[in-house]
Amino acid sequence: MRTLDPKTAEDRKRRLLQAVIYHFMRTGKPVGSQVIVDKYNFGMSSATVRNMLMDLEKEGFLIQPHTSAGRVPSDKGYRLYVDSLLEVQSLAAAEEEGIRKQYAARTKELEDVMISTSRMLSSLSHYTGMVLSPRLDKSLLRRLQLVPLSNSQVLVIIVSQTGLIRHKVLQLSRSLPAERLSMLSEMLNARLRGLPLSEVRTQILHHIEAAEQEHSEAFSIGRELARDAFDLKTTEGDLYVEGRENIFSFSELGDFGELSGLLKVIEQKNLLTSVLEKTMKKEGLSIKIGAENTRPELRSVSLVSNTYKLNDHTIGVLGIMGPRRMEYGRMIALVEGVTKIVNQMLEKMVSYE
Amino acid sequence: MRTLDPKTAEDRKRRLLQAVIYHFMRTGKPVGSQVIVDKYNFGMSSATVRNMLMDLEKEGFLIQPHTSAGRVPSDKGYRLYVDSLLEVQSLAAAEEEGIRKQYAARTKELEDVMISTSRMLSSLSHYTGMVLSPRLDKSLLRRLQLVPLSNSQVLVIIVSQTGLIRHKVLQLSRSLPAERLSMLSEMLNARLRGLPLSEVRTQILHHIEAAEQEHSEAFSIGRELARDAFDLKTTEGDLYVEGRENIFSFSELGDFGELSGLLKVIEQKNLLTSVLEKTMKKEGLSIKIGAENTRPELRSVSLVSNTYKLNDHTIGVLGIMGPRRMEYGRMIALVEGVTKIVNQMLEKMVSYE
């Protein structure tokens, strides 16, 4: 049995890589040939292992921090590990049920779901949990309500089909009696319901123009509505982040500057939002390992995220950010499990309509 | 002129302390006797300065990190500095006008004011800006509106006199036609307006009981309203924090653990809220230096905060968190200036009513 079947040899190399990555994930220290021999039963000497490690390094799956140190997985190594070596676990039924219960009953509106979800992701992973909520302008209008606050102020309430609730105070240039306002509210509500919010703006103007003859005051409020309340530039998806403090435990306390850069990205909503939005481009699970993230500040972390949807339309992303050496298996299972639950909750929420 | 008037001597010691603190604030390094002689014109030799420094240390105003190092101000030293040495500057009129403009026109509701204010504090101080918004249960009800979302769901909108807007989705146990709901909405609105929100809950039940004979359905929704929407335990003052990332530049990159603890406090809303609430107990400017903060994690930072009010009632706090060696003069002026502006804005907002 001297000569090995090349397939077997290749297979063994894979298993070795897997062992190295696995060990590194647990310890965080470069892995040497001796440890492999000691702790994993490959039935060969350290010298042989070393030869194979050299091969793996030449192929780019491993990296030596410096000559005569053990090996550390490269991004490419992790990638292979994630893509093929890993048998994807799924959340145990009991575990999933547990999560479901945690959501409790108080998730009637979308914001609650978002908050609970980011908490859940963070506390179960011990990393940082993130959820990007649906963009308002992509949602359909479920209800529009004008509430008089004073002679010259109106509170505009916008409820989207997805359960997002937004409000905005409008300063009127001319006053409007309460009864007229509530009529207007009903009128607009009836005509605009079900429209995408991005179209509401132009539709308001349209309807208002038609009504202009009848009630000139409607014209002015309509213009203000369209301009201020439905100016959706500012209504990009909201970001919910939980467990930022965990980056201290997982950032490998490398150097200070790196940590600081990471913090800066995590603290700034717009930066993190744009990162997440990128992963939303294609539906489904996304894993970004180290430098696969475009932002250089994120080169030492990995992102596991998934899109969630409603009526077969992708409407948002959720996921976790952790160290590159995370237990991808568990994390993938977690993110997928939570996504599943969120999808179901959203569906249920809309069906109440 | 050998023998000095004791008053003059004391005065000179004060000025020396001031110089040490001033210098330390700029450089962050322990201050030695030589530097004082070189850069500040006290007209005496380093030996004399050393003697005085020893006195100041014995009195507890200065600390030596270790034998044969320069001196560093103690909390007590900063305290004296702040309390008496410091001539409080006020914001230049032009500067104040600049801030006022920054607030822009889009601050019609309270939340906008809070957000803008925390941003303002952070960006002008380069530290971390914080605002604690009024507690909802302490405010008066300005408007209550029920909006039908579906047969079994009602959106409850609560607008406080201070301009706080809260919403809550209510799941009804029995359905209610839209017209009846809007009548109920108007009825409650008329009767409850102006009441403190903390009383609204019991009042709802009261009014509902009276109406029970007429409309039994009102009873059930009223109970749900009182139980869910006006359960104000969860409505403690909201916290707005901006510029967390700045703690990296001011935390003197001491040791890692300290920074991590600080981060943890800053990240957790409830912790930071309770810290700020403490400073709210007595009205007016509050300066907490280092260990004067009860939380041990905050022992290396200082807090400059001020209460803001409406109708002579303290309703919230705003302030900054920075390094102990901050320029207290400028920071105090900043916090006071911003408070003044916020007070005025709040007054104006309520007057729209």
Add this chain to the structure above:
DNA sequence: TATTAGCACTCAAGCTTACGGAGTGCTATT
């Protein structure tokens, strides 16, 4: 021909030593 044992080599990390500099406290002097 794949594997192994053996060996020389490398490098990071930790420890010791040396030393310059900043700063002090004390004492004798003015």
Add this chain to the structure above:
DNA sequence: AATAGCACTCCGTAAGCTTGAGTGCTAATA
């Protein structure tokens, strides 16, 4: 009371040394 002078302390840094884990290569082996 203020100062000059001096011995001393301690930090920080750099240089040298040792240790140990780990490597790559080569020659022997089954």
